Amino acid sequence: MRLTHIQQLGQKVKQNIEKVIIGKSEIIDLLLTSIIAGGHVLLEDVPGTGKTMLAKCVARSFGADFKRIQFTPDLLPSDLTGIHYYNQKLGEFIFRAGPIFTNILLADEINRATPRTQSSLLECMEEKQVTIDGETHMLTTPFFVIATQNPIETQGTFPLPEAQLDRFLIKIQMGYPSTQEGMAILKRFIHHNPFEELSSVCSDEELIAAQNSFHDVFVHEVIQTYMLELIKKTRNHESISLGVSPRGSLALLRTSQVYAALQGRDFVTPDDVKKLVLPVFGHRILLRGRGRTDAATSILTEILQSVPVPTEKWNI
Secondary structure: OOHHHHHHHHHHHHHHHOOOOOOOHHHHHHHHHHHHOOOEEEEEOOOOOOHHHHHHHHHHHHOOOEEEEEOOOOOOHHHHHEEEEEEOOOOEEEEEEOOOOOOEEEEEOHHHOOHHHHHOOHHHHHHOEEEEOOEEEEOOOOOEEEEEEOOOOOOOOOOOOHHHHOOEEEEEEOOOOOHHHHHHHHHHHOOOOHHHHOOOOOOHHHHHHHHHHHHHOEOOHHHHHHHHHHHHHHHHOOOEEEOOOHHHHHHHHHHHHHHHHHOOOOEOOHHHHHHHHHHHHOOOOEEOOOEOOOHHHHHHHHHHHHOOOOOOOOOO
C-alpha cells in the first residue's frame, strides 16, 4: 500500500463515522491515528458525550469483528479471556474463547472492574496474546482495544494503574458539543438513529496494509531530537514525578508517522509532533502530590512552549 492510500482510507472512514458523530473531527483523526498505528485508545469524559457510540461507529466502519464488554466490579478475568470447561460427552476439557478474541474490543467503563480483572488485559494489549491455564492463545489481527471511563465518579471504581495506562497509545477527551453542534445532533436524530444505516467502508486487509506501510513515513533526525528533548523535559520538570517512558517515545514516533500520512504527507513535521504530545503524553506523566490531574495539560503546554521548535531546512 502506498502512503497516499492511508490518507484515502482515513478520509473514507472519517466521512462514514461523521454520518453519525457530529463536531468531533479532530478526535476522529486521533482515533484513526491510533488504530492505524496498531495502538489502543482510552476515551475519557462524562456520561452521554458519545464515547460508546463513537467506538461502535469505528467498529462498523471497518467491518471488523466487534465485541463490547460492560465492566463491573463482579467481572472476572475468565469472563474476558475464556475458560476450559469439562465436556462430559467428549470426556475432555474444551476451551471456550472469551470476548477478548475479536478484532475490536470495547471495554466500557473499564475503571469499574477490579484490578485483578483489569490486569487480564495487560498481556493481550501489549503482546496480542492470552495465556490461559498455561496455554498461550494468539489473538486475531487486527486487534485493538477502545476503552471508556467516566472521570467524575469515584465510588465503586478502581483507577487504572500506571502499567495499564501506559498500554494505551493515546487518551482522548470527548468534550461537550457547541450550541450549533448540539442543534445539528437533534436534527440528525429526530426521526431515526443514523447508526442503524451505517455500513462498512474498509476491509481488514486494507487496515492491515495501512498498519504495515506507515513506517515508511520519513522522520528526520532533527525531528527525532525534538521529540527526545520534549521527553527529557517531562523527566526533569519540577512538577512531574514520573516522566515519559521509552514506550511513550515510541508511541509519539509511531503516531506522528501515521498522522502525517493521514494528512497526505510522507514526512513528519514539528506541527505533527506538537499536535500529538497531549494525547500521547497526558496519561503517562504523574504530577508531584497531585497524581494524574487536568493540570498535566497545562504543564505539557508549558513544556511545548519551552522547547525550541526545529526551524532549519533539511533535504528530504
